Amino acid sequence: MSKGIRFIGANLTDSVFRGIYRGVQAHADDFAQVLHRGRDAGVEKIIVTAGTLSEAHEALELVKNYDDLYMTVGCHPTRCREFEQDPEGPDEYYQKLLNLATSRESQDKIVAIGECGLDYDRLHFCPKEVQLKYFERQFDLAEKTGLPMFLHNRNTGNDFMDILQSF
Numbered sequence: 001m002s003k004g005i006r007f008i009g010a011n012l013t014d015s016v017f018r019g020i021y022r023g024v025q026a027h028a029d030d031f032a033q034v035l036h037r038g039r040d041a042g043v044e045k046i047i048v049t050a051g052t053l054s055e056a057h058e059a060l061e062l063v064k065n066y067d068d069l070y071m072t073v074g075c076h077p078t079r080c081r082e083f084e085q086d087p088e089g090p091d092e093y094y095q096k097l098l099n100l101a102t103s104r105e106s107q108d109k110i111v112a113i114g115e116c117g118l119d120y121d122r123l124h125f126c127p128k129e130v131q132l133k134y135f136e137r138q139f140d141l142a143e144k145t146g147l148p149m150f151l152h153n154r155n156t157g158n159d160f161m162d163i164l165q166s167f
Contacts, residue, residue, distance in 0.1 A: 009047040009115075009150060012069070013058045035066070044068065049115045049150060051076030053096055060100070063109045072150045073101040074114040074141065078125035080134040094137060101145045113142040114150030118163075121155045132159065139167050 017034055019027040038046065048063055048071040050056035056073045063069040074097065075082060086093035101110050116138040118131050142149050153160040 009049050009072075011051070012046065012048045012062065013050070013055050039068075045070060047072060047111060047150065049076075050074065051115055052079050052082050053093065053100070056097070056100055060106055060109065070109055070111045071106075072112045072114045073097055073106075073110050074112075074116045074138055074150070075134060076115050077117050077119040077131045077135065077152055078122045080126045080130045083134050083137070084130065090134075090137075094141070097138075098141055098144060101141065101147065110145075111147065112150040113138055113145065113147050115152045116149060117152035117154075118156040118160050119152060119154040120157075120159075132163070136163060 012031070012034075017031045018029045019025055035046075045068050048059040048069055050059045050072050052075060056071065059071040063071045075093075083090040083093045086096075100106055101113065116135055118128075118135055119126075120128060138149070141147075
């Protein structure tokens with residue numbers, strides 16, 4: 001076994017791990033083989049990154065079936081509009097993230113808040129102002145849960161570091 005990578009973050013809820021690309025079944029589901037290849041390469045644990053509340057629920061159903069899979073709870077910078085699109089409002093979306101992160105069902109499986117941060121290369125998915133607002137809000141999630149943050153930073157100039165240093 002390799003002593004290289006021991007832990008890795010992966011978006012295992014993505015349909016490509018089930019052989020589906022752009023809505024089309026391109027090959028047979030190879031999820032089990034992906035995990036097996038990772039283990040053969042020395043990966044001991046995988047953090048399934050959730051970019052939205054719904055992905056976090058999906059990830060929880062997945063990780064409950066594997067001793068070596070763990071997960072994050074949070075909102076990816078390109079998906080931060082979901083806070084404002086929640087029918088009950090941004091505060092309720094935040095509360096749902098917090099409830100999941102602290103639920104008995106997810107105990108021992110949620111290891112970080114995230115994937116959260118800033119991504120200025122893909123502003124067409126979510127405007128900068130919205131990303132900034134909800135990146136900062138997720139620091140409160142980390143504080144309330146005592147969990148570390150799984151961070152995302154792409155082409156943000158000083159904004160990312162300025163926010164980190166302010167907390």
